[in-house]
Amino acid sequence: MALVAGRKTFAAGKTLLLRAGVWLGAEAAARGGNGARRFVSQRVLVESDVTAGIATIKFKNPPVNSLSLEFLTEFIICLEKLENDKTYRGLILTSDCPGIFSAGLDLREMCGKNLAHYAEYWRAIQETWLKLYLSNMVLVAAINGASPAGGCLMALSSDYRVLADNPRYRIGLNETLLGIVAPFWFKDVLVNTIGHRAAEHALQLGLLFQPTEALQVGMVDQVVPEDQVQSTALSVMTEWLAIPDHARQLTKSMMRKATADNLIKQREADIQNFVSFVSRDSIQKSLQVYLEKLKQKKH
Numbered sequence: 001m002a003l004v005a006g007r008k009t010f011a012a013g014k015t016l017l018l019r020a021g022v023w024l025g026a027e028a029a030a031r032g033g034n035g036a037r038r039f040v041s042q043r044v045l046v047e048s049d050v051t052a053g054i055a056t057i058k059f060k061n062p063p064v065n066s067l068s069l070e071f072l073t074e075f076i077i078c079l080e081k082l083e084n085d086k087t088y089r090g091l092i093l094t095s096d097c098p099g100i101f102s103a104g105l106d107l108r109e110m111c112g113k114n115l116a117h118y119a120e121y122w123r124a125i126q127e128t129w130l131k132l133y134l135s136n137m138v139l140v141a142a143i144n145g146a147s148p149a150g151g152c153l154m155a156l157s158s159d160y161r162v163l164a165d166n167p168r169y170r171i172g173l174n175e176t177l178l179g180i181v182a183p184f185w186f187k188d189v190l191v192n193t194i195g196h197r198a199a200e201h202a203l204q205l206g207l208l209f210q211p212t213e214a215l216q217v218g219m220v221d222q223v224v225p226e227d228q229v230q231s232t233a234l235s236v237m238t239e240w241l242a243i244p245d246h247a248r249q250l251t252k253s254m255m256r257k258a259t260a261d262n263l264i265k266q267r268e269a270d271i272q273n274f275v276s277f278v279s280r281d282s283i284q285k286s287l288q289v290y291l292e293k294l295k296q297k298k299h
């Protein structure tokens, strides 16, 4: 996806001017007297406390915060904007949709589209992950809902995960249940988090963990009552921000660089792999059946 100087029109007809990742256009931005700022885009809500140097991104792509191309585009712009603004040292990721953190990749982006679309979509997924995983900010995921597949990856790419204690809020890489395969870099992040054996088990079975299980396996760092997720994320953030930035950032980079480089050195091949995999008739069929099942669940 091109994040260069240019103009992008979103579904609501809102036009944004992007220049070197700086959002110049028709974005509502308000600054309160107490150092609080709020940026509103259609699918991503950014609240920030300038004095504390902490921003919160709330996913706002109802009904399930699926990672559509439009959502990813807005998300990357917001992330770049915060990353480039040295005011912000910490970022909390959470959801504005009750009960759902993120349903992961938008299955409609992977079904019935042309090859160029699949390639563009996958590039946006890669870009989002690289930006999250390599962020200089402290990232805390305040997981206030279900978090399968791509939603889980976003949480795993943070530095710390706080999950609401609700058995409906399951988290994991469930790709095999859809008849698809988690890419190697999803796998690498999971292995880095919960270890090789647990990851192998979880990936093959497509396990979605309930909060207590997720804590036990090490997929999240804390499970707290639902009404304490945000306050816990904030107090964890304060703890992490007490560490000098340069030392923490270099350490983070040292721990994560090899995993990120693994994708960076073969991004184009990874896109080609995705495109040829997802465009197979058998995979298209599996995805359509899965989407249909989701739709029929309600009836």
Ligand SMILES: CCCCC/C=C\C/C=C\CCC/C=C/C(=O)SCCNC(=O)CCNC(=O)[C@H](O)C(C)(C)COP(=O)(O)OP(=O)(O)OC[C@H]1O[C@@H](n2cnc3c(N)ncnc32)[C@H](O)[C@@H]1OP(=O)(O)O
Pocket: 063, 064, 066, 100, 102, 103, 104, 105, 106, 107, 108, 146, 148, 149, 150, 151, 174, 175, 178, 180, 181, 182, 183, 273, 274, 277, 278, 291, 294, 295, 296, 297, 298
């Ligand atoms: C050897 C070769 C290897 C090559 C490998 C190369 C490349 C790798 C290839 C592919 C990798 C792809 C990686 C994929 C990652 C993903 O993230 S896939 C997405 C996985 N997500 C899910 O499985 C979640 C599915 N959704 C749910 O389980 C539930 O919807 C829920 C999130 C738990 C919420 O439940 P509930 O509140 O009950 O809401 P509904 O189920 O009723 O859903 C409401 C509407 O939203 C639609 N929807 C749900 N999820 C998605 C989604 N991910 N994308 C698009 N749309 C979604 C759902 O159909 C409902 O729609 P309608 O209202 O009926 O129209």
